[in-house]
Amino acid sequence: MNLFDDLRSLVIDSLAAMAAEGALPEGLDTRNVAVEPPRDPAHGDMATNAAMVLAKPAGMKPRDIATDLAARLSADPRVALADVAGPGFINLRLAPSVWQGVIARVLSDGTGFGRSAMGQGEKVNVEYVSANPTGPLHVGHTRGAVFGDALASLLDYAGYEVTREYYINDGGAQVDVLARSVYLRYLEAHGQEVAFEDGTYPGDYLIEVGEALKDKVGDAYVDQPEDVWLEDVREFATERMMDLIRDDLAALGVSMDRFFSEKSLYGTGRIEAAIDALRGKGLIYVGVLEPPKGKTPEDWEPREQTLFKSTEHGDDVDRPIMKSDGSWTYFAPDIAYHFDKVERGYDQLIDVFGADHGGYVKRMKAAVAALSDGRVPLDIKLTQLVKLYKNGEPFKMSKRAGTFVTLRDVVDEVGADVTRFVMLTRKNDAPLDFDFDKVLEQSKDNPVFYVQYAHARVCSVLRKAREAGIAVDDATLAGADLGDTTHEAELAVAKKLAEWPRLVEIAARSHEPHRIAFYLYDLASEFHALWNRGNDTPALRFLQEGDAAASTAKIALARAVAVVISAGLGILGVEPVEEMR
Template identity: 55%
Template sequence: MTLYTRYTRLIDAALDDLILAGTLPAGLDRRNVTVEPPRDVSHGDLSTNAAMVLAKPAGTNPRALADGLAARLRTIEGVADVAVAGPGFINLRLTDDTWRDEIAAIGAAGDDYGRSTIGDGISVNIEYVSANPTGPMHMGHCRGAVVGDALASLLEFAGHRVIREYYVNDAGGQVDTLARSVHLRYREALGEDVGTVPEGLYPGEYLIAVAQQLAGELGGKFSGAPEAEWLPLFRSRAVAAMLVMIRADLALLGIHHDLFSSEAELQAAGKPAAAEAELRSRDLVYDGVLEAPKGETPDDWEPVELPLFRSTRFGDDQDRPIRKSNGQWTYFGADLAYHYQKAQSADQLIDIWGADHAGTVKRIVAAVAALTDGKTRFDVKLVQMVRLLRDGEPVKMSKRSGNFVTLADVVNEVGKDVVRFTMLTRRSDAQMDFDFAKVVEASKDNPVFYVQYAHARIKSLHRRAAEAGIAPGNHDLSLLETDELALVKLAAQFPRTVETAALAREPHRIAFYLYDLAAAFHAQWNVGNERPDRRFLVVENPDATRARLALAAAIGQIIQNGLAIMGVVAVSEMT
C-alpha cells in the first residue's frame, strides 16, 4: 500500500465517522474525492477536496464540513498538522517520522516499489509499430515503437496483463510493389543490367541480399516469367525477409512483440466477412450509396451501392464503406475485423498510430464500440513525427535505405537508452526534434544525461563510502533534517505517478517525474558545496553518512524502477 493510498483510506474512514455521527448522510458518491500533493508545497504534504466534493450533495456548507473533517484527521497517527484553506480544501502536514518510514518502505520493496494493483484481472492488447513490411525500420517508426513499448511496461507495472502485438499489413498493394522490387533485384543478381530502379519501386540496397538468396535458390526460373507466376512467391518471401529485418531492428531498441498478426491471414480466414455478418445482424451495416465528393465532382464519379457501416451512430461524420465496388475489403473493413479479433482476447485495446492517421480514429473507435457493445475500452494514441537534426541542421538520408534514416543507424550512433529516453521526453502528440549533438550532451538541459547522472552519482557515493570504511545499514534516520526529507516527499509520489500515468496511458509522465526527482537530488547534493557538514559523505561523521546513504539509496532505487519502465538501463557510472 502506498503512502497516498494509506491516507486516502484514513480520510475515507474519517468520512465514515462523520456518517455515523450524523454529520453526513450515507450513500454519498466519493469517486471524485482526491488525495494528492498540494500545488504549493508550503501548504503541506497532502491535500484533499473531500469537503468541496461532498458538501453540496450532503446539503451542507463546504467550510463547515471541512472543519469537522479536519478535527478527525488531526487524530490520525503520522499527521502533524491539518489546515482548512479557502472555501474548504484540507491540507495535511505529515510528521518527519512518517517520511523517514517511507525511506524504509522504499528499501524494503526494492524493485517492486511503485508497483500497483489497479490493473489486476485486466488484459490489455497494445498494438504498436505495425510498419508496412517493406523495408528496415526508420526513425519515422521509432517514436511510436518506444511509446508503445514503454506504455506496455507501464501497464504491466500497474498490474495489467499485457499483449504486445504487431499488425503486419501484408495484404495491400505495397507488398506487391515490394515483390516487384525484389524481382528486379533478382534479375540483377542473375547478371541482367536492369538500369536505374524505376519510379514506383523501392530503391533501397537492403533488397539486394534478399534477391541474391532467391537467385541462388531458384536460378533463372522466374527471370522472364509472367508476373502472375512469380508474384505470390516473391511476395511471401520478401515479406518474411522484411519481418526478420524488422524484428532485428526492434531488438536494437529492446523491443520484442508477443504476437505478429497477418492481415493476409486474417482475410484468408474470412474474418472481415464474419465481422460484416455480425454487424449486419445488428443493423450496423447496410447497403447504401455514398454522397458525392464535396466540391467539384470528378467526371468519372458515379454512385455505387456499397456495404456501409453506420459509424454516424457513434459520432463519426459519415457512414463508411467496408468493401470497394470490386468486392475487395477497404482498409477500414479489414481493420474493423482485426480489432474485432483482438477484442475477443483482451479486455482493453490500445493502438499507437502515427499522427497522419488522425482522420481514421473516429471511425475505428466507432467500430470497436459497435462490435463490443461499448464494453471494451479502446484508446488510440497518436504519435507525431520526429525531425532529425545534427547541430541544428537536418540530417541527410541513408543511401542503404533509399529514402530515409534507419533506426539501426541512429541506435548504433547514440545508443538504445538515449533513443528510448529521448522519445519519452515529450507528449507523444507533440512535435519533437532529435538532435544527435544535444541528446548526448552532458548538461542539465539533456534529461537523458541528467537522470542517468543522478543514479551514477548515487552509486559512486556508495563506492566511495565503502572505500572510507562506512558501510550502509544500521542507520539512524532521525539524523536526517527536515529539508533533506523533502527528497522523500517527492520520492513517495512515484507510486502515484505510476498509477496516474497508467490510467492516462501516458508513459512520458514517468520521464518527467524522473527529471524532477533527479533535479531535486542534485540540488540537495549541491548543498554540500556551501556546507561541508551537509555532504552525503562526511568521513568524520559516519552516523550522518549512513543516514544519507539510506536516503540516496532510496532515490536511486526509484530512478532505477522508473527507468526500467522506460526500458532504459540505470547506469552505475558515466562513460
C-alpha cells in the same frame, strides 16, 4: 505503498466518523474526494477537496465541514498540521517521520516500490509499430515503437496482463510492389541493368534480398512473366523484410509477444465472419454516401456501396467495407483483425498509430464498440512527427533506405538508451525535435544525462562507503535510524520519492508513459540539489567522516533514489548506468 491513498483513507474514515456522530448526513457519495499535491508546494504536502465536494449534497457550508474535518485529521500522528484554506480546502503538512518511513519502504520493497495492483490482471493488447513490411523501420516508427513498448511496460508495472502485438500489413498491394522491387534486384544480381519505376522501392537494403533470392532459385525466374514468380517472391521478400524489422526492433530493445499477419485473414472466412457479426447487429447495408467535404455534387459520382453503419457508434460518416468490384476495402480486414482481438478475450485494446492515421480513429473505435457491444474499449494513441537535427541542420536522409532516416541510423548514432529516453521526453501527440548533439550533451538541459548522472552519483557514494567499511546492502539501509534526516533538502527528496506510486497509476490510467520520464527528471533534480547543498553544508553530505550511523542514514536516502530511478528507467526500457564516461 501509496501515501496519497493512505491519507485519502484517513480522510474517508474521518468523514464516516462525522456521519456516525451526526455531523454529516449519512450516505454521502465520497468517490470524488481526493488527496493530491497542492498546486503551490508552499501550502503544504497534500490537500483535500473533501469539504468542497460534499458541501452541496450535505446542505452545509464548506468551511463548516472543513473545520470539523481538519480537527479530526490533526489528531492523527502522521499529520503535523491540517489548515483550512480559502472556501474550504484543507492543506496538510505531514510529520518528518512519514517521509522517513517512505525511504525505509523503498529500500525494503526494492524496485517493487510503486508497483500497483490497479490493473487487477485485466488483459490488455497493445499493438504498435505495425509497419508495412516493405523496408527498414524509419524514425517515425522508432517513436511509435518506443512509446508502445514503454506503455506496455508501464501497464504491466501497474498490474495489467499485457500482450505486445505487431500487425503485419502483408495483405495489400504494397507487398506486390515489394515483390516487383526485389525481382528487379534479383535481375540485377544476374548482371542485368534495371530501372526502378512505377513506385518500386529503390533502397539499397533490397540488394541483399535480391542476391538471396538468386542463391535460392538460381535463374529460374529470369525473364519469366510475373504470374510465374510474383507469389513466391512476395512471400520470400516479406519474410526477409520481417527479419530486418525484427532485427531493427531488437537493436532498440523491443520484443513482441505476437506477430499477426493480415494475409492470414484473406481466404479463410475470417473477414466474412467479422462482417457477418456486424450484419447480425443490423449495421451493414447497401447505400450511397454523401460527397466528401470539399467535393461538389458535380465532382462526385454517387454509387451504391456496402457500408458499415459506423455513425451509430460515434463516427462522422458511415464507412465502405466493400468496393464496387466486390473486393474488400482496406477497412474490412482491419475490422476482422480487431474482431479477432475481441474474440481472444482482451479487456482493453490500445493501438499506437502514426500521426497520418488521425482520420482512422473514429471508424476503428466504432468498429470495436460495435463488435464488442461496447464491452471492450479501444484507445488509439497517435505519435506525432520527429524532426532530426545535427550540427544545427536537418539530418540528411539515409542512403541505405533511399528516402528516409532509419531506426538503425538513430540507434547507431546515439545508442538505444538515449533514443528511447529522448523519444519519451514529449507527450506522444506533440511534435518532437531530436538533436543528435544535444541528446549526447552532458548538462542539466539533457534529461537523459541528468537522470543517468543521478544514478551514477549514488553508485559512486555506495562504492566509497564500501571502501570505508560501511555496510550498504538494502536490508541494512532499510533498518537505519533516519530520525536526523530532517533537513528541508532531504525531505524534498523523500517527498518526491513518495509521489512515485501515485505517478505510476496516473500515467498507467491515462496511457502516458512520458510522465515517467518527466518524474525521473524531477527526482534527479531534487537529488542533485541535495548533493550540491552538501558542498556548502557538510552535515548534508552522504558520507559523514567518523560517523557510520549518520552516513548509513544519508546513504539510505541516496540508495532509495537509485532504486526508484532504476524502476522508472526499467519502464522506459533504459539501462541505468553506474559510471558516467
